[in-house]
Each structure stands twice: as structure tokens, then as C-alpha cells.
Amino acid sequence: MKKVIKCGKLFTATDERVQENMAVVIEDNKIVEVAPAAAVDCAGCEVIDLSDKFVMPGLIDTHLHTAFDGRPGCMETQITWTAGDFAFASMKNAEKDLMAGFTTVRDEGSYGFVDVALRNAINRGDVVGPRMMVSGRPLGTTGGHSDSHYNPDIHGETTMGLISDGPDGARHAARYTLKYGADQIKLMATGGVMSIGDEPGAPDFTFEEMKAALDVANSRGHISSAHAHGAVGIKNAIRAGITSIEHGMMMDDECIDMMAEHGTYLVPTIVAAYKIVENGDSLPAEAVEKATRCLVNHGKNLEKCRAKGVKIAFGTDAGTYYNYHGTQTCEFALMQKYGNFGVAESLLSATKVASELMRMNDRVGSIEAGKLADITAFDVSPFDDIHTMENCTFVMKDGVVYKG
Structure with a gap:
């Protein structure tokens, strides 16, 4: 009927x-x-x-993490949880995303390929959730964002990141990730906010390392994304052939010009840093300090990106501190506050533009x-x-x- x-x-x-x-x-x-x-x-x-x-x-969130639920200690679950724990949590978080209106999402890195399993279960109709594009384990470098800082005598899988160094290592990691079912390659191009002891403005992967990984993705028709705050890491990722820059909170004018020239998408995730700063009293001081620095010029840079015609897709980093699944639609109001986005512009970023980034615009x-x-x-x-x-x-x- x-x-x-x-x-x-x-x-x-x-x-x-x-x-x-x-x-x-x-x-x-x-x-x-x-x-x-x-x-x-x-x-x-x-x-x-x-x-x-x-x-x-249906809304599209091009950057979230179904494995994490936004609690202040959510990243510490990697110490005690098994893949089964993450799988059950991911199912619950994905359903919350769907109920908030997100019928399609891009998972930007999970633990132990749990996102691949969840995508497959949703596609089979075994569980309820949005349509998913997944990254599997994100690629990181020794000591960089997504690596752990545990005692060096602790061995085994101690982080969700697939840690690799050098072009050969990055190439192998990309092949490994796609082998186990990832739809795209996610690179940690710079340091981050929630990780310990690194600097969000500093590059992690070199250009040569990213180029090796992205050659694998691009030759096989897969898109890619780069966690990148600092300008050097952003430029290296663009030159290496990245599809989208995630966060981009410490970019400079040359980054903006390069994104516009290369057709590189930007996924701003304003809410991720905003929630850390807003709830700073209950979070690690290092994370709050870094989030504050990242957020300070983000709005001005977003206005410059809009003026230069950079393609901006909606994404929230849901799952990070206090950034709960099902509530990340507050990003729409933040886009007005920080980037002076018009209403139609912000709605298009979460529909038409997001689908084009994910190369799903023939369907959604x-x-x-x-x-x-x-x-x-x-x-x-x-x-x-x-x-x-x-x-x-x-x-x-x-x-x-x-x-x-």
C-alpha cells in the first residue's frame, strides 16, 4: 500500500x-x-x-562515535570494557540518534570494528538504528591522537586507534581497515583535545604517511576524513587527497583557500568543544584548556569558509564529553551563534551537503x-x-x- x-x-x-x-x-x-x-x-x-x-x-550527522556515550568518563571504558560491552552501548546510542531525526550517520572511529558489526546488524534488520557509514579503527601515530599513554609494560590492544608509523605502516593500516569492512579511512592528522599529552595544533601524520594511506582509499573508491585542528596538519591532509577535514578549529587563511580550491569538505563539530568548555569544572583541566583554545577563533574561521565557498557538512562528534547521542541537534543553534549560518544553509548542511560528502546523494x-x-x-x-x-x-x- x-x-x-x-x-x-x-x-x-x-x-x-x-x-x-x-x-x-x-x-x-x-x-x-x-x-x-x-x-x-x-x-x-x-x-x-x-x-x-x-x-x-532525514538528518545526516557526518561525524559521531556510536561506541561512546558522552559521559565524563566515557573514554576510560576502553580500559575495562570488552567488544561486547561496546556493541551493546553502540546499539543504544545509534537508536537515540535515529529518534533525534538522524536517519544516516558516519561513525568516525570505533573500538574493535564494533561499528562495522552494528552497521551490518542494522542493514539486516536485527536492530534499530540509522543507516551507517563506518570507519572501523581510525589510523593514528605513536603518541598521537587515538594512541594510549599507558605504562609501556602494558601490552595488547590498549586503544581504539590502529597505530602506525611511516608510509609503509600507514599503507598497511589502511588496507587492514578496509579488509575488515570499513567504508572509509579515518586519519588522526593532528593532536586532539580529549587525548593526553599531545597538542591539537601539532601535526601527527606526515604528508608522506597520509599520502600512502589515502592512495589506498582513493584507488579503491573510498572517501576519507582527517581529524585535524592545526593548520599544518590540515594542509598536509588536503595535499594528500583527503575528502573531509574534521573540526579544523585552528586553521589559517591558507587552509581555507586550499579547501575551497580542492573541494575539500569541512565538518565543524562546534558542539564538541563547546560542551567541554561549558562543563569544564568536571573535566580534565588539560582537555578544557585545549578546547578553549580550539573554540576561540572557530566562529570567525567558519564565516571566512562560508565566504570562500568551502563546502560545510553537518557533524557533531556525538559521544564526546557531555555531547550525548540524541541531543546533538543543538549544533544547529551553535552554527548560527558561531558561524552566522542562515537557517536554510544549516539545514542543507545536514541533508544535501552531507549526502554529497558521503557520496550517498543518489539515495538520501x-x-x-x-x-x-x-x-x-x-x-x-x-x-x-x-x-x-x-x-x-x-x-x-x-x-x-x-x-x-
Whole structure:
């Protein structure tokens, strides 16, 4: 039986328009027609009445970690949890993401390939969650972001990162990660905020190391992402052929010009640093200090990126400290506050632009005939109040209603 969704206000994400009194016709898991409600024959169809809602495509979060839940001690779970523990936690977090309106996500690094297993379980219909693109174990360097700082006499797998040094090591790590089911390669190009003893502005991987890893990804048709705060690491990653820069909080003007020239995407993840600074009293002082430095110029740089035409995709780093799954839609309001994003611009970043980054725009990212029926709805238009994005009231993924 066909479904007809009657939409009071409809943002298709094919452009910036909001249309009124429209209908979306769905057959099986695909959209077959988008037309004025008065022109659609509903006879014999299941009618879903969202005529008092703001309707738009399913949201896409291009940067989160299903393995971590945002608690202040979430990173310490790597010391005591097994892969089974992470698997159960990941299932719960993924369901929260779906209920918040995220029908597609990109997991930016998990523990022990748990994200690969979760993606497969969701695809089989064994568990409920968003459509997932996964990174497997992210690639890092000795002493860099994603490495551990345990006693050197402690051996075995002590971190979620796949630690490699030198071009040959990076090449092997990329092949290994893809071998076990990753959809993309994730590189830790610079130090980070939540890691111990490294510097977010300093490069970790060299250009030659990143080039070796990315040659593997690019030759096999996979996209890639680079955790990168500092300018040198960002530039090395762009030159090496990266698809997207994650965070980018300490970029300079040359970075912005290079991203615009190369078509490199930026995923700002404002909320990740914001939540650490906001809750600084209960977090490690080192992480708070680094997050403060990262955030101070982020808004100005985002405005420069927008002015230069850099492609900016929505991502939140959900799972980091106080950045809980299912609540990361506060990023929309932060995009207004820190980067002066317009409402339509921010909505497009989480739909059309995000789908293009993930090379899934033939299936998701907009409401139009031929696309998968991923649809969300909100009680209030975000053009009236951007905070309404924090309260999704209807979720459909693949033509199945999960909320509402």
C-alpha cells in the first residue's frame, strides 16, 4: 500500500524554499512523487497527516562515535570494557540518534570494528538504528591522537586507534581497515583535545604517511576524513587527497583557500568543544584548556569558509564529553551563534551537503522522486525558532515510521 504524507510546510532540501500544503507519496521504501496536496489522490493509500508540522529529509550527522556515550568518563571504558560491552552501548546510542531525526550517520572511529558489526546488524534488520557509514579503527601515530599513554609494560590492544608509523605502516593500516569492512579511512592528522599529552595544533601524520594511506582509499573508491585542528596538519591532509577535514578549529587563511580550491569538505563539530568548555569544572583541566583554545577563533574561521565557498557538512562528534547521542541537534543553534549560518544553509548542511560528502546523494539527502523515504518532522518551523531542531517529533527511515 502506498503512503501519502500530507505536509503543512515542506523543506525538500533540493533548494532553500519552504513549500506549503504539499504531499509526499511513498511506495515501499522510496519516494515516488512530491506534489501539491490538493493534486494527490489518496484513495487506497495510508495517509500520514503532518499538516501541522515542518517536514524535511532525514538528518545526516557526518561525524559521531556510536561506541561512546558522552559521559565524563566515557573514554576510560576502553580500559575495562570488552567488544561486547561496546556493541551493546553502540546499539543504544545509534537508536537515540535515529529518534533525534538522524536517519544516516558516519561513525568516525570505533573500538574493535564494533561499528562495522552494528552497521551490518542494522542493514539486516536485527536492530534499530540509522543507516551507517563506518570507519572501523581510525589510523593514528605513536603518541598521537587515538594512541594510549599507558605504562609501556602494558601490552595488547590498549586503544581504539590502529597505530602506525611511516608510509609503509600507514599503507598497511589502511588496507587492514578496509579488509575488515570499513567504508572509509579515518586519519588522526593532528593532536586532539580529549587525548593526553599531545597538542591539537601539532601535526601527527606526515604528508608522506597520509599520502600512502589515502592512495589506498582513493584507488579503491573510498572517501576519507582527517581529524585535524592545526593548520599544518590540515594542509598536509588536503595535499594528500583527503575528502573531509574534521573540526579544523585552528586553521589559517591558507587552509581555507586550499579547501575551497580542492573541494575539500569541512565538518565543524562546534558542539564538541563547546560542551567541554561549558562543563569544564568536571573535566580534565588539560582537555578544557585545549578546547578553549580550539573554540576561540572557530566562529570567525567558519564565516571566512562560508565566504570562500568551502563546502560545510553537518557533524557533531556525538559521544564526546557531555555531547550525548540524541541531543546533538543543538549544533544547529551553535552554527548560527558561531558561524552566522542562515537557517536554510544549516539545514542543507545536514541533508544535501552531507549526502554529497558521503557520496550517498543518489539515495538520501533530499525529498524527491527516486530517493529513499527518509523523512523527519518538527512541530515548529526552524525558520521561526532554530531550537525546534532539538525536538524531532516524527521519524521515517526507508518508508518505516519509527517515531510519531
